[in-house]
Amino acid sequence: MPDTLGAPQKSQTDEHKEKYFSFQIKGWTNFDPMDKTLATIAERIEQGGGFLTLVEVAKTENDLAGIGDEEVRECFANILAAKRLVRTVHELPKNLIEELRLALTTEEDVVPKKTAASVANFPANDESGPRAKHWP
Secondary structure (H helix, E strand, C coil): CCCCCCCCCCCHHHHCCCCEEEEEEEEEECCCHHHCCHHHHHHHHHHHHEEEEEEEEEEEECCHHHCCCHHHHHHHHHHHHHHHHHHHHHHCCHHHHHHHHHHHHCHHHCCCCEEECCCCCCCCCCCCCCCCEEEC
16 A cells, blocks of 8 residues: 655654763862752853863663663653654644643643762762752
């Protein structure tokens, strides 16, 4: 049966063929970065409030399936699905488009924040161990 859409469509597995990098950043700041977003930390460093001392790529994967961390793999898969949805939103039924608009504007549907734990076990100042960072 011929393809009625006329344009070749990218398969889901092709979309997952991006390159992914696991990395670590080390640095020093003259402010406590724990209650700051990554964007705020970067901005404050750019303004002279700190220095990056190391950016290290720890691991590289050639596709999404190669990522060993299930939560990270799922997050990237969700991003890919959202990008597919944005590209094809005009093809959806109007009532589904309205449901999507409602979900995007409803504060009750906000995804809870994830917690990322420190990968290094270096105490800061007089603290006894690593602290967790809640990323937005």
